[in-house]
Amino acid sequence: MIRDEIRILVKQALTNAQAAGDIPQFAAPEVTIEHPQRAEHGDFSANLPLRIQGLAKMKAIEVAEALRNHVPNHTAISEITVAPPGFLNLYLDPNWVTDQIATIIDSGSDYAATQRFAGQRAQIEYVSANPTGPVHVGNGRGAAIGSTLANVMRSAGYEIAEEYYVNDAGTQVSIFGRTLYARYQQLFGRDVDIPENGYPGEYMISIAKAVKEAHGDTFLRSENEGADPEFAQIGIGIQIENIRNDLKLMGVEYDEWFSERSLMTENGSYDAIIRLLRDQNFVAERDGAVWFTSTEVGESKDNVLIRSDGAPTYYATDIAYHYDKFIIRNFDRVIDIWGADHQGHVSRVKAGVTAVGGEPNKLDILLYQLVTLKRQGKVVILSKRAGEIITLRDLIDEVGADATRFFFLSPSANQAMDFDLDLATKQSDENPVYYVQYAHARIAGIIAKAREEGKSSDSANASLLSHEAEQTLIRKLLQLPEVLETVVDDLAPHHLAHYAQELAQAFHTFYTQCRVINDDESLTKARLLLLEAARVVLARTLTLMGISTPDRM
RNA sequence: GCCCCCGUAGCUCAGUGGACAGAGCAGCGGACUUCUAAUCCGCCGGUCGGAGGUUCGAAUCCUUCCGGGGGUGCCA
Incomplete structure (x- = not known):
């Protein structure tokens, strides 16, 4: 990408200036290139002179002058200026800019893809909500972040496995089973109550009905007997299918649904990690439970691996999962x-992973802050125990999948988020996702109309695109590779949502100021060419976010 | 108590070492005989929670205080 080329140019300028004796010798720091906020400061700027003024024992402005004289020529750069207190500002050549349109169109749906991480396999695990109930709104945020990150990382060359960890073992599952069995018995006319800490939601009745439909009274036992152990798993299986369908509504599909139970059976990782921890004397028995003495590896406290009732904790199976x-x-x-x-849980999982031979620096745990729903300015309480919960499916039904994803993607992950249902539904016309999609629809509309009129971009001369709005739009198109790099390096997909809005804005401004289909045949061709490139980049951006690209609205 | 996240325009949020702090919404004023007005253009709006410090330069890094959220289970 062009920013990398400019970084190399500036670095080379320093080397050249030092070789020429204009700047003293010292080891060069990392060169950073950024976009100035103000257009008059150029397309790119380097603060290197300010950074090295101490090392050079020169005034920053003099360093900048010396560097400017030694920047190698490059077809993309038309001008370099020095600005106080010591910036080097670089301006793109308008003809180079318009030449890039063809490159973008040629790349098509691969535009901004790179091979930076080719050959590397990465696993992204997200949502992984308990299969004891429906996915709620907060899980939707994880779904949007995870699947978008997967898309963008894939575009950077990673081979990605998207995975849902199914907690189909443990305490919550047995409570689920007891609740479900009570509901199941009720369907056969028995007067039984659901357990005290059970799941009161209506959906449990639906699952019980589904079991009854598929298996009849097969699982019905005598009154004072508990359920068949397999019974809960059948219910869990049904609920997993519900979750899979709910997430699919958001365009989220996984490569693997990984069973927690399997770790303790055919997978064998659970036994393996217990053995590994024992072999290293990281295990102690206290109060009838088995503990990982994680304080020995720097944790603030020890953690239970196997409860006094013999059941493994979530923590133990999570270590096993990461071992896998x-x-x-x-x-x-x-x-x-x-x-x-x-x-x-973060620190102790990393400690566990380290103790069983994993490399904690290869593990990133991305936390997203919690989502609260607001309706009529009031917070809607979300709880599986409460009678009325708003599920992800409810939200998608109300708001639509595209807006749901865009809303979840917009704030940075470590920003707590209010999802304002009134804004997202009643005032949906003002929703930013429509603004972006509308840009795509407008482009599609013009291209279709041009085709009807027999006009095309064949043998277009892109250098005619000298209008400020045209140049601004192309320069914005050229920024997608930079945005994707940031998304991957910072694990911060929200940058994509902001870029999408900036890109749409650049297009809408162009649309207003530059009529595409006009009396000037060669200008029409050139602008149609630009539209094709804009469509490629806009579609690419939306597709990476998992959002549709309507041709009309 | 201790740990994590947050505090930026009326509201929702970008910006996490650079230039005069940005956008959307809300408010005010303009622009459709034109390829979609779900649009565009302009205006208004800020002690970047407070105070110290580091730096040529701090919304950004450090210290401390205040405020909000989350965590601190033999739940997940």
Whole structure:
């Protein structure tokens, strides 16, 4: 990308200036190139002179002058200026800019893809909500972040496995099973109550009905007997299918639904990590429970692996799961995306991973802050225990999948988020996602009309595109590679949502100021060419976000 | 108590070492005989929570205080 080329030019300028004796010798720091806020400061700027003025024992402005004289020629750069207190400002050549349109169109749906991480396998685990109930709104945020990050990382060359960890073992599942069995018995006329800490939601009745439909009274036992152990798993299976369908509404589909139970059966990772921890004397028995003495590896406290009732904790199976990710499947990189309510779990999972032979620096745990729903300015309480919960499916029904994803994607992950249902529904015309999609629809409309009129971009002369709005739009198109790099390096997909709005804005401004189909045949051709490039980049941006690209609205 | 996240325009948020701090919404004023007005243009709006410090330069880094959220289970 052009920013990288400019970075090399500036670095070379320093080397040249030092070789020429205009700047003293010293080791060059990392060169950073940025976009100045103000257009009169150029397309790119380097603050290197300010950074090295101390090393050079020169005034920054003099360093800048010396550097400017030694920047190698490059077809993309038409002018370099020095600005106080010591910036080097670089201006793109308008003809080089218009030449890039063809490159963008040629790349098509691969535009801004790179091979930066080619050959590396990364696993991204996200949502992983308990299969004991519906996915709620907060899980939707994880879904939007995770699937977008997966898309963008794939475009950077990673081979990505998207995965949902199914907590189909443990305490919550047995409570689920007991609740479901009570509902199941009720369907056969028995007067039983759901357990005290059970799941009161209506959906449990639906699952019970589904079991009854598929299996009849097969699972009905005598009154004072508990349910068949398999019964809960059948219910869990049904609920997983519901979750899969709900997430699919948002365009989220996984490569793997990984069963927690399997770790303790055919997978074997659970036994493996217990053995590994024992072999290293990281295990102690206290109060009838088995503990990981994680204080020995720097944790603030020890953690239980096996409860006094013999059941493994979530923590133990999570270590086993990560053992599977790192040791069995040997991923080069693992990214877990969790809600901030799991924040206390981060450090001890890393400690566990380290203790069983994984490399904690290959594990990134991306936390997103919690989502609160607001309706009529009031917070809607979200709880599986409360009678009325708003599920992800409800939200998508109300708001639509595209707006849901865009809303979840817009704020940075570590910003707590209010999802204003009134804004997202009643005032949906003002929703930014429509602004972006409308730009795409407008482009599609013009291209279709041009085709009807027999006009095309064949043998267009792009250098005619000298209008300020045209140049601004093309320069914005050229920024997508930079945005994607930031998204991957910072694990911050929200930048894509902001870029999408900036891109749409550049287009709408162009649309207003520059009529595409006009009396000047060669200008029409050139602008149609620009439209094709804009469509490529806009579609690419929306597709990476998992948002549709309507041709009309 | 301790740990994590946040505090930027009336509201929702970008910006996390650079130039005069930005956008959307809201408010005010303009622009449709034109390829979609779900649009565009202009105006208004800020002690970047407070105070110290580091730096040529701080919304950004450090310290401390205040305020909001989350965590601190033999739940997940």
